[in-house]
Amino acid sequence: MAEQSDLQHLPLHDLHVELGAKMVPFAGYAMPVQYPAGVMKEHLHTRAHAGLFDVSHMGQVSVTGGDWATLAGGFERLVPADILGLKEGRQRYALFTDPSGGILDDLMVVNRGDSLFAVVNAACKSADLAHMTASLPELTVSEITDRCLLALQGPEAEAALAALNPEVAEMRFMDMRVVTLAGVECWITRSGYTGEDGFEISVPAEAAPALARRLLEDARVLPCGLGARDSLRLEAGLCLYGHDMDTATTPVEAALHWSIQKVRRTDGAREGGFPGADRILPQLTQGADRLRVGLRPEGRAPMREGVQLFETETAESPIGTITSGAFGPSVQAPVAMGYVPTALAMAGTDLFAELRGKRLPVRVDSLPFVPANFKR
């Protein structure tokens, strides 16, 4: 683990400290894991009202060069998603895949007309930039380092943000607009990673503390840390890179087949053409051997990452592993995700998990644990 002194401080660091955040090392940055309210309250407040998250550690990337066909066509060599068909001002979830069909990272991509705007995971940022730069020699890939990224999430996020500019209320899920907030030009997407309606706001770094303070003046908005972000995304059944997916996981195994639009699939107009297509496309039609599923431990004990799953109470060999698990504050019970053989992936299947030497019952459940609340 990095020493505190090796950690980079992001522009909102002083504000977090002032708000009483507990700062922890995350992907090389000092990041707020929780504020004095605590993970449970932050989580529940976000589901009921609005939570403000600093996600400035994530990578903001601009890809430019040529017209849309050149840009999007080039980018499609790296992801199985339909980028060419993405309309201007719209955002889409995509995956960087590798030649064996594994996942290098997950990302959000926006068509900005004259450029692509992508948000990638903090821990994968430098590898993603190198990958894009090497694979897209005809395009210019640049990290945007002078902007912060805030996520305002929850059913009251719209009202809180509309108080600064009513235009945001016109946005639908996955829209992107350039909107002025408190006198500053922000790039806003109606998206997030909590399962709630909300916005991600890319704001010039020097204006970020003032904007964050302005949002926090609203009684509906509570500052929330990475702890609540993690429990929210888990309840929402969303994958965390490096945990629920990695290079050993294909998009089909991770149940992210929905991120591969028809046009890129077998018999689609632009079939394949992305790394690992020869492994991923057959899996889309024939299925994978294992699948990511939701898991509901029966008792009160949370089952966390690394806990092994067994088909029966006495089976010798594990059939799978939990990749994310915690207590779900909204569900008021432990929830988890993990990989099981496809034959055991049906909701309602009873399995066992080995926790501290004991086999405890766990049931396969459908995802998400908490229904999404997006404004489509």
Add this chain to the structure above:
Amino acid sequence: MKFTEEHEWLRPEDDLIVVGITEHAAEQLGDIVFVELPEVGTEVSKDDECVVIESVKAASDILAPLDGEIVEVNDPLVDDPGKVGEDPMGEAWFFKIKPSDPSQMDDYMSEAEYNKMIG
């Protein structure tokens, strides 16, 4: 009352020692969502893991501070683990141990020493 470096408090009660975690530890752990207590009658050695406490985010263990036998556990905590955050020094004790070597208590800190340690 004595304190361990692992943020446990030890309160003598007749010939037993009541064990819980300090307010400082409860604060550090955050929202407690699960507590697993040892079984009454378990013989433990000093530093055996005997309680599991889980917050939303992480699991931690409480170690037996003394050699002895677990003679009583605070069962209501299992159904109301949040109590640990609300009243760690009072109602939310974990277990009572009958020490086989009461002199082991001498190794632990006084309240003043503990407060100095946590600064």
